[in-house]
Amino acid sequence: xxxxxxxxxxxxxxxxxxxxxxxxxxxxxxxxxxxxxxxxxxxxxxxxxxxxxxxxxxxxxxxxxxxxxxxxxxxxxxxxxxxxxxxxxxxxxxxxxxxxxxxxxxxxxxxx
Numbered sequence: 001x002x003x004x005x006x007x008x009x010x011x012x013x014x015x016x017x018x019x020x021x022x023x024x025x026x027x028x029x030x031x032x033x034x035x036x037x038x039x040x041x042x043x044x045x046x047x048x049x050x051x052x053x054x055x056x057x058x059x060x061x062x063x064x065x066x067x068x069x070x071x072x073x074x075x076x077x078x079x080x081x082x083x084x085x086x087x088x089x090x091x092x093x094x095x096x097x098x099x100x101x102x103x104x105x106x107x108x109x110x111x112x
Contacts, residue, residue, distance in 0.1 A: 023111070027067065030109050031060040038102050040093035059085055063106060071112030075103045 035056040036045040044050025062081045066073040079089035091099045 024064065024068070027064050027109060027111065028057065028060050031063050031067075031106060032056060034102060034105050034109070035060055038094060038098065040090060067106065067110045067112075071110050072107050073103065073110075075100065078103055078106070
């Protein structure tokens with residue numbers, strides 16, 4: 001879902017890495033939709049004046065890996081991914097009810 005046709009997104013751009021399936025890329029997009037809706041930093045991804053639509057892709061990919069590999073992701077695992085990139089857990093950036101609902105929605109996306 002790149003805004004620029006033909007523009008290779010980071011997960012597709014590394015010619016040395018094995019190409020991911022369309023199902024994998026679709027799952028990353030669905031997780032990105034959830035992250036964008038949560039938008040813990042108020043970046044408004046995908047909007048005209050906001051950050052790029054795939055702003056949270058580096059965080060989405062390890063979440064997808066966990067969903068595909070284990071069939072589920074816990075709140076603690078989501079926080080661990082977020083802490084790797086931002087030095088703080090995602091749960092500390094959002095209302096607890098919104099965070100728990102986010103984790104439930106992620107698990108509903110699981111292919112398992």
